[in-house]
Amino acid sequence: xxxxxxxxxxxxxxxxxxxDPAGIPVETKDLYYAVYEAVVSLFGDVAAAAMQPSVxxxxxxxxxxxxxxxxxxxxxxALSTLSGCRDCTVALRVLAVSGTIExxxxxxxxxxxxxxxxxxxxxxxxxxxxADAGTCGYQFGDLVVEPVASYGHKVDVIEKGFKNTxxxxxxxxxxxxxxxxxxxxxx
Amino acid sequence: xxxxDACVYPFPLGDSSIRRFALEARSYGYDSIxxxxxxxxxxxxxxxxxxxxxxxxxxxxxxxxxxxxxxxGMVVAVQLGDNGFNRAxxxxxxxxxxxxxxxxxxxxxxxxxxxxxxxxNTALDIDLSVLIFGRGHLRQKAIHRYIDLMILYRxxxxxxxxxxxxxxxxxxRAVRExxxxxxxxxxxxxxxxxxxxxxxxxxxxxxxxxKVIT
Numbered sequence: 240x241x242x243x244x245x246x247x248x249x250x251x252x253x254x255x256x257x258x259d260p261a262g263i264p265v266e267t268k269d270l271y272y273a274v275y276e277a278v279v280s281l282f283g284d285v286a287a288a289a290m291q292p293s294v295x296x297x298x299x300x301x302x303x304x305x306x307x308x309x310x311x312x313x314x315x316x317a318l319s320t321l322s323g324c325r326d327c328t329v330a331l332r333v334l335a336v337s338g339t340i341e342x343x344x345x346x347x348x349x350x351x352x353x354x355x356x357x358x359x360x361x362x363x364x365x366x367x368x369x370a371d372a373g374t375c376g377y378q379f380g381d382l383v384v385e386p387v388a389s390y391g392h393k394v395d396v397i398e399k400g401f402k403n404t405x406x407x408x409x410x411x412x413x414x415x416x417x418x419x420x421x422x423x424x425x426x
Numbered sequence: 427x428x429x430x431d432a433c434v435y436p437f438p439l440g441d442s443s444i445r446r447f448a449l450e451a452r453s454y455g456y457d458s459i460x461x462x463x464x465x466x467x468x469x470x471x472x473x474x475x476x477x478x479x480x481x482x483x484x485x486x487x488x489x490x491x492x493x494x495x496x497x498x499g500m501v502v503a504v505q506l507g508d509n510g511f512n513r514a515x516x517x518x519x520x521x522x523x524x525x526x527x528x529x530x531x532x533x534x535x536x537x538x539x540x541x542x543x544x545x546x547n548t549a550l551d552i553d554l555s556v557l558i559f560g561r562g563h564l565r566q567k568a569i570h571r572y573i574d575l576m577i578l579y580r581x582x583x584x585x586x587x588x589x590x591x592x593x594x595x596x597x598x599r600a601v602r603e604x605x606x607x608x609x610x611x612x613x614x615x616x617x618x619x620x621x622x623x624x625x626x627x628x629x630x631x632x633x634x635x636x637k638v639i640t
Contacts (some may be wrong), residue, residue, distance in 0.1 A: 315603070316603075316610070319558065329596070332600070333603075408442035408443070408595045410446050
C-alpha cells in the first residue's frame with residue numbers, strides 16, 4: 240500500500256518503558272516477539288491487529304514502543320504481563336506515553352542523570368558474567384556474590400559458583416565485604 | 427489507609443532480599459507488604475508484615491495453628507480447598523486471608539462461604555501472578571474465577587486483598603499496573619484501592635459485637 244498523506248495516516252502513540260533488570264542484553268527483535276506474544280495471549284489476534292504493537296528502539300536500558308492511538312491502555316496492561324524475553328526474565332515498566340518519539344528521547348535524557356545522581360556514580364551496568372576480575376569479594380549470608388549492577392541502594396549480584404549463576408536482587412545493606420566490617424560507598 | 431501487597435516471597439524462597447522488596451515496593455506505590463518467612467520490620471518507610479501461609483493441612487490443624495498465631499502480629503493466609511473446608515476456615519477466628527481461588531474448584535467458594543467470610547471479616551485474595559505469568563487455559567480459568575468472585579463480593583462485601591505472590595522484584599507490579607490488570611475482570615479503580623487496603627482492614631482489631639453501656 241502506498242504511503243498516505245499525513246492527514247490520512249492513522250494516529251500513533253509511543254510508550255517509554257524501562258527494562259528491568261538493568262544491564263540485561265535485550266535485542267529489539269526478541270523484545271518485539273515477546274511483546275507481541277504478550278498482547279496476543281491476553282487480548283487475541285483481532286485486538287493485536289487493531290493495536291499494532293511494535294518495538295521501535297532500545298536505548299540506554301529503555302524501550303520505545305508503539306501502538307495505535309486509543310489502545311495505549313490495553314497495550315500497557317499487556318506489557319505488565321510480559322515476564323520474559325528469550326531465556327531472560329525481564330519486566331517492562333511503562334514510564335511515559337507520548338505522541339512523538341522525540342519527547343520520549345528527551346525523557347530518557349532527563350531520567351538518566353537523575354538516576355546517576357542518586358547513585359553517586361555513572362551507571363554502566365555490565366552484561367552478566369563480565370564483572371571486573373579485580374573487584375573485591377562480597378557475600379550475602381553464606382553466598383559469595385559478585386555485583387553486576389548498582390543504582391542507589393539497590394545492587395544486583397550474581398551468585399558465584401560452578402552451577403549456580405542466578406541473579407539476586409539485594410541492597411547495599413544486605414552485602415558484606417569479605418574480611419571486612421564495612422561496605423565502601425563506591426560499590 | 428495502607429496500600430499493601432498481600433504476599434511476597436523474599437530470599438531464600440525467592441531471589442530478592444526483603445530490603446530490596448521494600449525499596450521496590452515503595453517505588454511502585456506500596457507502603458506495606460506481607461512477606462513469608464520474615465519478621466516484622468519497617469524498612470525505608472515500608473511496613474513489612476510477617477505472613478504465615480498455610481496449605482495442604484486439614485481444617486483442624488489450620489485452626490490450631492491460627493489459634494497459636496493469635497496476637498503475634500502475623501498475617502495468616504490459608505489456601506482454599508473444597509467447599510466444606512472453605513466454610514470451616516472462613517469462619518475461623520485468627521485466619522485473615524483465604525488464598526488460591528484461581529486454583530480452587532468452581533463450586534469451592536459459594537454464597538454460603540462468602541456470607542461466612544463477610545461475617546467473620548475474612549478476606550479473599552486475588553493473586554495477580556496467575557495473570558502475569560500464566561498463559562492460555564490457566565489464565566482464562568483464573569479470570570473466570572475472579573469474575574465469579576466479584577459477583578459474590580458485590581453481594582456480600584467481604585474484604586478483598588491483592589497480591590503479586592512475587593518471588594522476585596521483577597514480579598512486583600506498580601499500583602497503576604495492578605489497576606490495569608484488575609480491570610480485566612471488572613474491578614474499577616475504587617475497588618482496587620479498597621482491595622489494596624484489605625490487609626489493614628482484616629488485621630486491625632474489630633469492634634466488639636456486644637457493647638457495655640454504663
